[in-house]
Amino acid sequence: MRTRPLKVALLGCGVVGSEVARIMTTHADDLAARIGAPVELAGVAVRRPSRVREGIPAELITTDATALVKRGDIDVVVEVIGGIEPARTLITTAFEYGASVVSANKALLAQDGAALHAVAEDHDADLYYEAAVAGAIPLIRPLRESLAGDKVNRVLGIVNGTTNFILDAMDSTGAGYQEALDEATALGYAEADPTADVEGFDAAAKTAILAGIAFHTRVRLDDVYREGMTEVTAADFASAKQMGCTIKLLAICERAADGASVTARVHPAMIPLSHPLASVRGAYNAVFVESDAAGQLMFYGPGAGGSPTASAVLGDLVAVCRNRLNGATGPGESAYAALPVSGMGDVVTRYHISLDVADKPGVLAQVATVFAEHGVSIDTVRQQGKDGEASLVVVTHRASDASLSGTVEALRSLDTVRGVASIMRVEGE
Amino acid sequence: MRTRPLKVALLGCGVVGSEVARIMTTHADDLAARIGAPVELAGVAVRRPSRVREGIPAELITTDATALVKRGDIDVVVEVIGGIEPARTLITTAFEYGASVVSANKALLAQDGAALHAVAEDHDADLYYEAAVAGAIPLIRPLRESLAGDKVNRVLGIVNGTTNFILDAMDSTGAGYQEALDEATALGYAEADPTADVEGFDAAAKTAILAGIAFHTRVRLDDVYREGMTEVTAADFASAKQMGCTIKLLAICERAADGASVTARVHPAMIPLSHPLASVRGAYNAVFVESDAAGQLMFYGPGAGGSPTASAVLGDLVAVCRNRLNGATGPGESAYAALPVSGMGDVVTRYHISLDVADKPGVLAQVATVFAEHGVSIDTVRQQGKDGEASLVVVTHRASDASLSGTVEALRSLDTVRGVASIMRVEGE
Numbered sequence: 105m106r107t108r109p110l111k112v113a114l115l116g117c118g119v120v121g122s123e124v125a126r127i128m129t130t131h132a133d134d135l136a137a138r139i140g141a142p143v144e145l146a147g148v149a150v151r152r153p154s155r156v157r158e159g160i161p162a163e164l165i166t167t168d169a170t171a172l173v174k175r176g177d178i179d180v181v182v183e184v185i186g187g188i189e190p191a192r193t194l195i196t197t198a199f200e201y202g203a204s205v206v207s208a209n210k211a212l213l214a215q216d217g218a219a220l221h222a223v224a225e226d227h228d229a230d231l232y233y234e235a236a237v238a239g240a241i242p243l244i245r246p247l248r249e250s251l252a253g254d255k256v257n258r259v260l261g262i263v264n265g266t267t268n269f270i271l272d273a274m275d276s277t278g279a280g281y282q283e284a285l286d287e288a289t290a291l292g293y294a295e296a297d298p299t300a301d302v303e304g305f306d307a308a309a310k311t312a313i314l315a316g317i318a319f320h321t322r323v324r325l326d327d328v329y330r331e332g333m334t335e336v337t338a339a340d341f342a343s344a345k346q347m348g349c350t351i352k353l354l355a356i357c358e359r360a361a362d363g364a365s366v367t368a369r370v371h372p373a374m375i376p377l378s379h380p381l382a383s384v385r386g387a388y389n390a391v392f393v394e395s396d397a398a399g400q401l402m403f404y405g406p407g408a409g410g411s412p413t414a415s416a417v418l419g420d421l422v423a424v425c426r427n428r429l430n431g432a433t434g435p436g437e438s439a440y441a442a443l444p445v446s447g448m449g450d451v452v453t454r455y456h457i458s459l460d461v462a463d464k465p466g467v468l469a470q471v472a473t474v475f476a477e478h479g480v481s482i483d484t485v486r487q488q489g490k491d492g493e494a495s496l497v498v499v500t501h502r503a504s505d506a507s508l509s510g511t512v513e514a515l516r517s518l519d520t521v522r523g524v525a526s527i528m529r530v531e532g533e
Numbered sequence: 534m535r536t537r538p539l540k541v542a543l544l545g546c547g548v549v550g551s552e553v554a555r556i557m558t559t560h561a562d563d564l565a566a567r568i569g570a571p572v573e574l575a576g577v578a579v580r581r582p583s584r585v586r587e588g589i590p591a592e593l594i595t596t597d598a599t600a601l602v603k604r605g606d607i608d609v610v611v612e613v614i615g616g617i618e619p620a621r622t623l624i625t626t627a628f629e630y631g632a633s634v635v636s637a638n639k640a641l642l643a644q645d646g647a648a649l650h651a652v653a654e655d656h657d658a659d660l661y662y663e664a665a666v667a668g669a670i671p672l673i674r675p676l677r678e679s680l681a682g683d684k685v686n687r688v689l690g691i692v693n694g695t696t697n698f699i700l701d702a703m704d705s706t707g708a709g710y711q712e713a714l715d716e717a718t719a720l721g722y723a724e725a726d727p728t729a730d731v732e733g734f735d736a737a738a739k740t741a742i743l744a745g746i747a748f749h750t751r752v753r754l755d756d757v758y759r760e761g762m763t764e765v766t767a768a769d770f771a772s773a774k775q776m777g778c779t780i781k782l783l784a785i786c787e788r789a790a791d792g793a794s795v796t797a798r799v800h801p802a803m804i805p806l807s808h809p810l811a812s813v814r815g816a817y818n819a820v821f822v823e824s825d826a827a828g829q830l831m832f833y834g835p836g837a838g839g840s841p842t843a844s845a846v847l848g849d850l851v852a853v854c855r856n857r858l859n860g861a862t863g864p865g866e867s868a869y870a871a872l873p874v875s876g877m878g879d880v881v882t883r884y885h886i887s888l889d890v891a892d893k894p895g896v897l898a899q900v901a902t903v904f905a906e907h908g909v910s911i912d913t914v915r916q917q918g919k920d921g922e923a924s925l926v927v928v929t930h931r932a933s934d935a936s937l938s939g940t941v942e943a944l945r946s947l948d949t950v951r952g953v954a955s956i957m958r959v960e961g962e
Binding site: 123127131134135137138234240241242245246249250251252253254255320380383395396397398399400401402403404405406409411412414415416417418419420421422423426427430431432433435438440441 | 674860
């Protein structure tokens with residue numbers, strides 16, 4: 105074994121960073137044996153140096169992250185700051201100064217992954233980011249290495265623990281969105297400002313990363329259709345139950361049937377209770393991958409948290425250090441397929457639509473005609489009348505989102521349709 | 534991209550090999566883009582050259598596997614023959630002649646993995662074998678790379694599709710073992726001679742491989758305790774149901790509580806219906822991994838079959854080819870921890886024991902005394918009497934297998950115990 109240690113600079117020492125530092129210290133011998141050389145924590149860049157950081161020698165702490173990555177003797181920079189800047193500049197500088205990078209930064213990778221990969225390649229360095237998607241669950245590595253000889257057609261997953269916790273609570277207790285959110289906040293599963301989670305921004309960033317790797321195509325955050333889950337109601341869960349379904353916020357990356365384009369989207373959807381994703385509880389994550397040869401695979405585990413995320417970071421750290429000792433680099437960006445990313449209108453799926461309609465003869469015929477005119481085939485209709493008002497629940501066969509939108513627009517203009525109570529996609533069948 | 538192709542020799546062209554050849558041909562452009570150089574099928578060694586092999590040029594077919602691996606221009610040998618010989622000699626020769634090896638051979642790796650890794654290392658070559666365990670499910674790579682910075686404490690899984698199909702059928706239809714086996718045979722899920730599957734040999738080989746990688750310790754097939762599932766009865770399933778459990782043939786690798794040793798075993802066990810492994814149906818496989826930092830992860834997918842296994846082989850082929858272009862090798866054997874592998878007596882778990890006893894006063898007291906004398910604490914007892922005979926079902930708290938064996942031996946010598954109807958371990962709690 106080489107005795108000269110590989111030097112690691114840690115940028116950020118919050119929930120994840122402190123766990124990375126702790127494990128690097130307590131498991132130093134194991135890491136050395138697995139890498140083939142010791143790894144040394146050479147510096148830790150933080151914003152608040154006064155905070156006590158157990159187990160990290162005070163002389164390693166610095167507020168000057170730029171100076172740390174510019175030291176010139178750093179082998180690997182571990183970036184767990186998050187956000188776009190200063191992370192982007194620091195990572196770029198790290199490559200320029202000869203280091204490889206391990207990052208957990210989903211927002212940055214979804215926005216600027218291609219540019220960062222290019223800088224890494226220019227400097228013969230590695231950019232690894234298993235921790236950016238679904239915490240501890242090995243997903244990036246299986247997609248870009250284990251399935252490298254296969255053709256992935258679909259990725260369907262729960263990649264945000266906060267929203268899964270809220271939806272699971274709504275499902276099991278009958279609570280409304282706000283009540284379930286309050287519980288999640290009280291228990292520490294939701295942040296004080298939950299926007300990034302509940303509006304699907306976090307899941308959309310992960311979806312862009314997954315789609316890019318799965319389809320060997322650049323998919324940016326802007327390419328991902330995004331719909332949050334703040335408008336999911338207890339009534340939607342009741343409707344889902346009647347269909348033998350539950351509701352999950354899903355990340356879906358799909359290759360079109362003709363293989364010539366791909367789509368990426370995040371939105372709440374009904375899935376059958378028999379689908380393995382339906383039983384993913386609490387803050388857990390799970391991702392289904394469908395490919396030509398392997399068939400259906402599922403990966404399940406904790407999608408967030410200090411320790412699980414640190415596990416993913418350290419797995420990457422070991423790989424990057426081994427590559428460095430080998431004088432090699434691991435797989436970089438693979439975007440050779442360069443498939444066009446279609447918009448939501450081209451997505452084909454099923455829909456569950458609740459309409460408030462006048463309770464009089466001929467309404468169903470009118471509604472059915474609108475669906476037919478837009479080429480959307482109806483699977484089932486259920487009508488419930490009460491005091492001159494009625495609700496009509498329509499479940500469609502597979503249709504394009506564009507056709508469905510046209511249908512809904514036309515329905516709204518019917519005198520007999522008082523309102524469209526909810527529209528939800530049905531997935532996983 | 535390099536234009537000179539990497540040359541691949543395929544040993545074996547059965548269900549898996551023919552799929553590997555097919556995908557190498559139909560997806561040649563994708564593989565080239567992902568590897569950075571084209572890959573060329575340079576030869577295919579078979580036993581029966583007369584069989585028509587669609588899509589494989591006749592001039593590539595040979596019956597002389599030894600000559601093929603000795604050609605000297607082969608970059609990667611893909612071994613999908615199975616069994617110990619001639620596979621072992623061919624793989625060793627491949628290394629000696631400068632090739633890296635991708636293998637799906639669980640029996641060989643469980644028996645001679647350490648020796649083969651040593652030869653690979655001597656020749657700076659790779660030995661990859663994702664396909665040897667759980668078919669298409671990425672498991673070897675996540676364990677040896679994604680979790681390389683973590684400490685794995687437990688691997689608990691269903692790694693044999695045939696037995697899971699049989700047990701699932703017994704559970705859902707109430708059929709007995711033989712009837713379910715006959716169905717599995719008729720549907721092609723069980724081989725004409727099902728011994729390797731139903732007696733747990735296949736699962737034991739996979740368990741040895743998983744334990745070795747998980748614990749960075751050499752674990753050979755002989756170190757794995759093995760009990761088949763041919764004696765599981767419909768009555769056992771009825772007992773399991775009463776406990777809110779089902780029965781699975783489980784592969785279990787565990788680090789002892791003190792961390793100083795490990796155990797590896799395969800046997801049927803009851804697991805709670807709430808456990809994710811309980812809902813793994815048909816011939817699917819799934820493996821739970823518990824580690825210090827990541828927590829609980831699960832990997833799920835098809836555990837066998839030509840296409841899924843080919844997917845795993847090709848993922849390895851891409852990785853090995855990339856390493857070759859890089860002039861590097863991937864992670865080799867990691868056995869530095871060298872923990873002792875304890876026997877079954879040291880395993881600590883819970884037990885479900887059915888006794889046929891005389892239906893008279895004092896029997897329960899006698900039985901309970903025997904458990905107490907052997908230090909096995911009882912969780913629940915259920916007694917059902919009928920015509921002077923009674924059955925007594927005892928579920929214990931956690932105890933060592935040695936203590937439990939002592940208890941059962943003592944119970945058999947009691948006059949009032951007519952017989953021990955079944956003993957089954959209870960896992961996954």
